[in-house]
Amino acid sequence: MGPLDHVDLAAIWLTLKLASVTTVLLLLIGTPIAWWLARTRSRLKGPIGAVVALPLVLPPTVLGFYLLVAMGPNGFVGQMTQSMGLGTLPFTFAGLVVASVFYSMPFVVQPLQNAFEAIGNRPMEAAATLRAGPWDTFFNVVLPLSKPGFVTAGILGFAHTVGEFGVVLMIGGNIPEKTRVVSVQIYDHVEAMEYTQAHWLSGGMLLFSFLVLLALYSSRLKQNWRG
Amino acid sequence: MIGEAEILLEMSECARTGVVTMNRAQEKGIHARFQVRYPGFALDVDLHLPGRGVTALFGHSGSGKTTCLRCVAGLEQAGIGLLEVNGECWQDSAAGVFVPTHKRPLGYVFQEASLFPHLSVRRNLEFGMKRVASSTRKVSWGQAVDLLGIGHLLERMPDNLSGGERQRVGMARALLTSPRLLLMDEPLAALDLKRKQEILPYLERLHDELDIPVLYVSHSPDEVARLADHVVLLDQGRVVAQGGLVETLARLDLPTAFTEDAGVVVEAVVGDHDDQYHLTRLDFEGGSVLVARRPEAFGQRLRFRVHARDVSLARVPAERSSITNVLSAVVMEVVDADTPAHVLVRLDASGTPLLARITRRSADQLAVSTGERLWAQIKTVALLG
Known part of the structure; x- marks a missing residue:
């Protein structure tokens, strides 16, 4: 890899690791949230839905700032992690993961919520009349029927985490091989006038993002034609 | 309480x-x-x-x-x-x-x-x-x-x-x-x-x-x-x-809501087939009717429906009439129908209930009242199945 040195490669590796861990966590956390949002008649549906969607409109620096304060030595999360002997989260990989989970949450929850809503009540009722309890129904009817929603949620969550910058800078700073992801590395290269490397990384990101979206949209198109 | x-x-x-x-x-x-x-x-x-x-x-x-x-x-x-x-x-x-x-x-x-x-x-x-x-x-x-x-x-x-x-x-x-x-x-x-x-x-x-x-x-x-x-x-x-x-x-x-399409259901068995006229006789408690030839075998059970609007009443059995199915029946009850022009008559044809929807005018002319024995002329029976 001529133009990319080992620092660049470490940034790419770190980015992929961060996006993977975040996506897995988001699918685990986002599924019950999306399920609740899709099924509830509670008055809390509006406020909770809005909170989940906040990262769509907030400047990443605002989110990063509050997370930094909360996870810092004097914040309530920071106090908690310290009392558990974990130290504080900012400027660590774990801190980045936490921040990314918040930041990419809507990109996972919303496709899942749409998928769950599209299934409607009927398949669940049919399953209940066929002796399937709630968990049985969820794993054997809801999950298979919402597979396209999970694929979309996973792709968007991953891609969006790969593309984050502001939150990473606020929470993770710029520590090579620990918190320096590709987007930050590009920023560094440009600051240092290393345009060749900046081009290689930026070009790679552009290609990656395009391919992800291409895969997503062409699979959707196919579904529409079939339906 | x-x-x-x-x-x-x-x-x-x-x-x-x-x-x-x-x-x-x-x-x-x-x-x-x-x-x-x-x-x-x-x-x-x-x-x-x-x-x-x-x-x-x-x-x-x-x-x-x-x-x-x-x-x-x-x-x-x-x-x-x-x-x-x-x-x-x-x-x-x-x-x-x-x-x-x-x-x-x-x-x-x-x-x-x-x-x-x-x-x-x-x-x-x-x-x-x-x-x-x-x-x-x-x-x-x-x-x-x-x-x-x-x-x-x-x-x-x-x-x-x-x-x-x-x-x-x-x-x-x-x-x-x-x-x-x-x-x-x-x-x-x-x-x-x-x-x-x-x-x-x-x-x-x-x-x-x-x-x-x-x-x-x-x-x-x-x-x-x-x-x-x-x-x-x-x-x-x-x-x-x-x-x-x-x-x-x-x-x-x-x-x-239920009487505008009023009618009764009769359970019958296939009694006989008439090959000359392509008819089938259906027997039930208190009588029988002839219908167009059915595929069912002798003795098989069938249900048919008789709409109240397809039943007319007569004092004497019509001698020269195209209506094949005429049953003797006793008036059990007369009530108002869905329109002021009609009444509904409940009849008992020796054990089989029948409903007839006739005009109020006809009811008065025939002096239809409870206990009278009349002839019920069935225009059509709707076979079910």
Whole structure:
């Protein structure tokens, strides 16, 4: 890899690791949230839905700032992690993961919520009349029927985490091989006038993002034609 | 206060029987009482149904029949509800008992089949069957598949089935859970006439060959007349009448909604075939009628429907008339019909009830009154099946 040195490669590796861990966590956390949002008649549906969607409109620096304060030595999360002997989260990989989970949450929850809503009540009722309890129904009817929603949620969550910058800078700073992801590395290269490397990384990101979206949209198109 | 106390007394009874289910399992019958309130609609019913045969919940759309069925299934939870099925307590709101749907031994056929689109027909059928302990399976795979004629569809996906095929798979899927009560919510309503004709024979076989009580929701008088043994008439969330099919349909004290299409159902057997005129004689209690030649063999049972508007009355039997079917009958009751110009006459033709819808003018001219013996001329009989 001529133009990319080992620092660049470490940034790419770190980015992929961060996006993977975040996506897995988001699918685990986002599924019950999306399920609740899709099924509830509670008055809390509006406020909770809005909170989940906040990262769509907030400047990443605002989110990063509050997370930094909360996870810092004097914040309530920071106090908690310290009392558990974990130290504080900012400027660590774990801190980045936490921040990314918040930041990419809507990109996972919303496709899942749409998928769950599209299934409607009927398949669940049919399953209940066929002796399937709630968990049985969820794993054997809801999950298979919402597979396209999970694929979309996973792709968007991953891609969006790969593309984050502001939150990473606020929470993770710029520590090579620990918190320096590709987007930050590009920023560094440009600051240092290393345009060749900046081009290689930026070009790679552009290609990656395009391919992800291409895969997503062409699979959707196919579904529409079939339906 | 007294009324309330009575309700509580009766409800706690169900809870007690729930505990000693086994002892009372021999008790046949379904007792259902539901009170549900929705914005703009209230359901308030108290049903005592036989624990066998087909019971039709019959009424117009908005009468609450589907809500009632969903309450029985537990898909809807009535605020005040009591439900006992053949000695087992499924719901007793007074005692806080509510058995969730998936623990009720019932089968449910939805109006739109509602097959799982991600599973093949075979796996749709297996879905319910494999969730039932094999010791309690009474309906075998082969029995259900043959009964509904779906053997050639097993490897297909639901998307590639016709509406009628989907509905048959839906019925087989419900049967394969060996339900102790089969609930059907207008299983034919979403189908065109041709598909209906295709499915009705399967429903009749189900009725004849399996000893599973069925609750059948329908707004079609013909379906009800053809399939049901027992009928519950619902109107605006209330029970208007319930009882045996023949007696209930011949009642005159029903709201107009049910009398504008009034008529009776007669159970008959094929008595004889007349090859010269291509006619078939159908015998029933108190008489017989001739109809166009039927394919059924001698001795086979058939139901037919006689609409009140197709029955005219005469003092003397018409000698020169094209009407073939004339029965001697005694007037039991005369009441107002759906229009001021008509009256409805309930007759007894030696054991078989008949209804006639005639003009008030004719009724006066013939001096139709209770106890008179008249001749009922039947213009057409509608054969069911």
